[in-house]
Amino acid sequence: MMSIRSLAGACLSALAALGAFAVPASAQTYPTRTITMIVPFAAGGPTDVISRIVTAHMAQTLGQSIVIENVVGAGGTTATTRAARAANDGYTLITGHMGTHAASVPLYPKLAYHPEKDFEPVALLAGTPILILARKDFPPKDLKEFVAYVKANAEKVNAAHAGIGSVSHASCELLNSILDVKPVGVPFNGTGPAMNALVAGQVDYMCDQIVNAVPQIKAGTIKAYAVATPERNPSLPEVPTTTEAGLPAFQAQAWNAVFAPKGTSPAIVATLNAAAINALDDDNVRKRLLDLGSVIPAPANRTPEALAMLVKNEIAKWTPVLKPAS
Numbered sequence: 001m002m003s004i005r006s007l008a009g010a011c012l013s014a015l016a017a018l019g020a021f022a023v024p025a026s027a028q029t030y031p032t033r034t035i036t037m038i039v040p041f042a043a044g045g046p047t048d049v050i051s052r053i054v055t056a057h058m059a060q061t062l063g064q065s066i067v068i069e070n071v072v073g074a075g076g077t078t079a080t081t082r083a084a085r086a087a088n089d090g091y092t093l094i095t096g097h098m099g100t101h102a103a104s105v106p107l108y109p110k111l112a113y114h115p116e117k118d119f120e121p122v123a124l125l126a127g128t129p130i131l132i133l134a135r136k137d138f139p140p141k142d143l144k145e146f147v148a149y150v151k152a153n154a155e156k157v158n159a160a161h162a163g164i165g166s167v168s169h170a171s172c173e174l175l176n177s178i179l180d181v182k183p184v185g186v187p188f189n190g191t192g193p194a195m196n197a198l199v200a201g202q203v204d205y206m207c208d209q210i211v212n213a214v215p216q217i218k219a220g221t222i223k224a225y226a227v228a229t230p231e232r233n234p235s236l237p238e239v240p241t242t243t244e245a246g247l248p249a250f251q252a253q254a255w256n257a258v259f260a261p262k263g264t265s266p267a268i269v270a271t272l273n274a275a276a277i278n279a280l281d282d283d284n285v286r287k288r289l290l291d292l293g294s295v296i297p298a299p300a301n302r303t304p305e306a307l308a309m310l311v312k313n314e315i316a317k318w319t320p321v322l323k324p325a326s
């Protein structure tokens with residue numbers, strides 16, 4: 001009479017012989033060449049900075065270089081469409097975010113991809129609280145004066161953003177709807193160039209991710225009225241929350257995450273996820289992200305499944321906010 005153990009062993013050998021458990025050879029040796037990480041916005045912006053900090057460490061873990069390719073246009077949807085159509089071999093990835101993988105869905109009726117159907121979620125990299133920023137010589141001294149000024153000068157003031165559907169566009173759409181104002185929107189290929197314009201006084205205000213604002217706020221080259229999260233951010237202890245500053249309705253936090261094209265093998269996704277987690281546990285990576293005000297994901301939020309849930313929830317959250325009233 002065959003023991004249970006030997007029966008199980010026989011079954012496993014049979015299944016293995018049938019290839020049921022076989023991991024594709026490519027996944028077993030992945031990666032064997034340079035990986036491309038598409039960043040959907042201009043160099044120097046928050047998504048670019050977060051990508052470069054994390055992928056530099058991922059490359060060490062993976063033993064292959066990761067080349068950042070900045071592909072701009074259409075609020076990040078040009079790059080995201082390209083990534084959705086890329087080969088699902090693990091060698092073309094994208095750092096998407098709350099804009100490309102959530103806010104764009106209600107804003108682009110003919111969006112050429114769907115964040116949930118056309119991508120494999122790989123790993124959440126960083127949460128990025130949103131700040132209300134202005135050029136240094138913008139007249140309002142604080143958020144209360146900002147609200148009054150923008151309402152009184154709605155036709156004259158302008159707001160910079162990184163294109164329709166970007167984080168800076170979507171979050172300021174929320175702010176502007178709360179204030180019931182429609183400022184002139186000034187689009188850029190990313191909030192890196194938009195920040196340069198703000199510092200130069202060429203635009204009035206912007207809703208931007210904290211990692212792009214911290215260096216300028218500390219240098220005193222722009223104004224920060226508030227951070228749109230329940231708590232102040234440790235990197236900017238002097239910047240009040242929107243609640244403290246009298247606008248509790250404006251709460252906004254974005255996030256940046258790695259995605260692979262749909263159909264990328266689970267083994268490759270797992271390899272990339274492990275490398276991303278390894279980076280988020282590295283002291284130097286953590287220090288650089290935290291110094292820029294990032295929120296480093298808790299371990300439970302670092303799995304591909306948690307990212308898939310985040311994307312689903314964020315699409316559900318931003319669609320009623322951004323979809324034009326039909």
Ligand code: MLT
Binds near residue numbers: 041099167
């Ligand atoms: C950037 O990196 O430029 C930003 O993520 C763009 C945006 O979504 O505001």
